[in-house]
Amino acid sequence: MIPNVGIVVFDGAEELDFVGPWEVFAMATRDAPTKSVHLIAEDAAPVTCAKGLRVLPDCTLSTAPRLDILVVPGGRGVRRELENQALLGWLARRAEDAVWVTSVCTGAGLLVRAGIATHKRVTTHWSWLETLRGIGSCEVLAGVRYVRDGKVVTAAGVSAGIDMSLWIVGQVMGIDAARETRHMLEYDPAPPYAADV
């Protein structure tokens, strides 16, 4: 199955939170006959991300196509979006039809506030574990890369969205497709300056 993926962005979304999943899903579906990864914002205006990168959405909450996979990034804009009933309502409705509903970093707060992750096991950025516990009823796990509970998958901070998205590719398109995507992205990470060196 080639999934239709919707990645939600808003002012203050953290860049790598959503471009990591964008790259993984776009690479995995690169041979699809039609566009399968969509950048979705509340309106068509340019979005200014947390670190200043400006991106143009492909569609809006009103014009977004049917979506199999939802991705909600984090970033400092999340605090404002936690009060955005238009976005929260849209997420709750679209989550019903989606196969997988995912978040990266502090984006987990939006899944909890929208009622999508109520009573579920979730994770978020290490600095936000207590904050997330205060947002709604959920079981917040620390020290994990990503957590799956039913169709909700929440990733830890920023770069964890890459690992989570590869895992989802494997679930939806098969493990060989996930491995080939990883190979195309040459994702054999080697972070420098390990703590014990």
Next chain:
Amino acid sequence: MIPNVGIVVFDGAEELDFVGPWEVFAMATRDAPTKSVHLIAEDAAPVTCAKGLRVLPDCTLSTAPRLDILVVPGGRGVRRELENQALLGWLARRAEDAVWVTSVCTGAGLLVRAGIATHKRVTTHWSWLETLRGIGSCEVLAGVRYVRDGKVVTAAGVSAGIDMSLWIVGQVMGIDAARETRHMLEYDPAPPYAADV
């Protein structure tokens, strides 16, 4: 030292090739009093990346500020840019004043063609090693995450730009700054579906 970082983009630049370094350098310099990471394109028009993401540049080849670190991404647009004398000439001139000149993935081809990496040891995406050997006089290494030769640092495919950028942060701002940046990005990668599982 808080470096001024210039990330060059063009139609067909691969998204994660440049957003990985963008995120690393922007996180490392997030407390700087002025903007220190700049997205640079030939002109001010929106840039359509390799997988369809549209981004707005911060400045153009003409208006870019002084730059300590240059980052050149890869992507299918590289084949066209290999013939773009305006860009190649700009890269060659700016490389003279820069402290570090870097590429990700097939962006190495532009450093070689611009004369910046002539006779140097370089690397690129695994699928492009032979192609790079044909572009100009250089020693192409396989199976390495990134290669430093003088002030030129070339990374392997796509995701390797994250590791390379963290290494550069350590060289320019100190190893503690690099480790703290890595912690903020929660960059403890755990790729799923290892080949032997």
